[in-house]
Amino acid sequence: MNYFAIIVAGGKGNRMNLAIAKQFLELDGKPILMHTLEAFSQCALNPKIILVLNIHQHLFWEELCSKHDFKVPHEVVKGGQERFDSVRNGLKTIKGKAIVAIHDAVRPLITPELILRSYQMAEETGNAVTAIQPVDSVRMKREGQASEALNRDELFLIQTPQTFQIEQLKKAYLQPYRNEFTDDASVVERAGYPINLLPGERNNIKITYEQDLEMASFLLKKKGF
Numbered sequence: 273m274n275y276f277a278i279i280v281a282g283g284k285g286n287r288m289n290l291a292i293a294k295q296f297l298e299l300d301g302k303p304i305l306m307h308t309l310e311a312f313s314q315c316a317l318n319p320k321i322i323l324v325l326n327i328h329q330h331l332f333w334e335e336l337c338s339k340h341d342f343k344v345p346h347e348v349v350k351g352g353q354e355r356f357d358s359v360r361n362g363l364k365t366i367k368g369k370a371i372v373a374i375h376d377a378v379r380p381l382i383t384p385e386l387i388l389r390s391y392q393m394a395e396e397t398g399n400a401v402t403a404i405q406p407v408d409s410v411r412m413k414r415e416g417q418a419s420e421a422l423n424r425d426e427l428f429l430i431q432t433p434q435t436f437q438i439e440q441l442k443k444a445y446l447q448p449y450r451n452e453f454t455d456d457a458s459v460v461e462r463a464g465y466p467i468n469l470l471p472g473e474r475n476n477i478k479i480t481y482e483q484d485l486e487m488a489s490f491l492l493k494k495k496g497f
């Protein structure tokens with residue numbers, strides 16, 4: 273079997289509100305994105321890595337790779353307007369039978385072990401979407417209505433990697449973009465495939481705000497990565 277990883281890094285990091293997109297910010301002396309690629313390069317299945325980057329950042333990335341003597345093999349593909357478009361661009365480069373993991377560049381604490389489990393489960397069952405359960409109580413509030421308690425035992429917080437047999441992804445990503453497509457599972461589910469959840473990791477945080485970067489730095493030191 274052929275194993276691929278599409279690392280989506282084509283975003284602008286608007287919520288972080290810094291001059292530089294968050295995937296290039298330094299974490300323990302090197303860009304966040306390099307930690308993420310290294311984790312995939314350490315997966316026992318040796319996936320081929322496709323990195324999706326905004327076209328205006330390709331040269332900057334090359335410079336960063338030289339500066340940090342970064343040697344993890346990868347192919348660079350141009351990003352799109354939405355995360356959905358970036359994934360679709362990455363997918364276009366993959367031909368033939370494959371298992372494809374899609375992962376946010378800004379989740380650098382992902383472990384090679386979870387990546388491996390994700391490929392194994394997707395190969396056996398069609399797909400594997402990593403998720404953890406909430407520890408806080410949860411309420412739903414619809415406009416004009418009072419808030420309502422939800423049963424948190426029935427709720428899951430979805431992470432990446434989200435890993436699929438390529439047939440599912442190719443069919444799903446033929447659909448036009450919809451606002452509710454916030455991840456790959458929602459796209460594949462709408463194409464008619466049931467989604468299988470795989471226990472994720474609490475440290476696999478998505479760096480969205482500055483506090484997340486501080487937390488990632490702390491967790492990295494603690495784990496002695």
Ligand SMILES: Nc1ccn([C@@H]2O[C@H](COP(=O)(O)OP(=O)(O)OP(=O)(O)O)[C@@H](O)[C@H]2O)c(=O)n1
Nearest residue numbers: 280281282283284285286287353354355358377
């Ligand atoms: N057009 C886009 C938008 C997002 N992403 C990637 O998808 C992942 C998750 O997206 P998010 O955390 O929302 O990143 P940004 O879009 O950069 O952040 P923001 O929404 O705050 O602008 C990130 O690795 C981001 O680079 C992408 O490849 N292409």
Ligand SMILES: C[C@](O)(CO)[C@H](O)COP(=O)(O)O
Nearest residue numbers: 355376430431432454455478
């Ligand atoms: C894909 C994702 O990380 C799963 O939790 C999430 O949906 C990305 O959302 P964002 O708003 O693009 O960060």
